[in-house]
Amino acid sequence: RSVFSVGEVVMFINLFILSSAGLLYGWDKAMYSLVAYFVISKMIDIVIKGLDESYAVMIVTNEHDDITSALNDRLGRGVTLLHGAGGYTGESKEVLYCVVTRLEVDKLKEIVLEKDENAFVTINAVHDIVGGRFKKKAIH
DSSP states (O other), X not given: OOSSOHHHHXXXXXXXXXXXXXXXXXXXXXXXXXXXXXXXXXXXXXXHHHTTOEEEEEEEESOHHHHHHHIIIIIOOOOEEEEEEOTTTOOEEEEEEEEEEGGGHXXXXXXXXXXXXXXXXXXXXXXXXXXXXXXXXXXX
């Protein structure tokens, strides 16, 4: 993994060019271009990272069998079942753990709420995945 993102490299190159232009043609015109290139560099990063980003999802539910089956069948994603207990009630709870792509997050939420409207779902960005059977699906 490189130290700088593609958007940051583009921004640094444009910063050098715009600094030169600012010295030659005036800083007011260079500043407008600098703001535009800053926005463009952020958009480049969002496009490049956004399509490839993964999310770890934890689902606390009483309907773990139905949700697990639906995620396997409809998303093609494996689910890990963790056994837990409510901190306040001590009641036994099942926690489902699943990793999905950014494009699958909305479908996952739809599936979970369809099976258990009282489910508690947390979604966290994942920066790296090593091992396991997680495969990014090709977008058709």
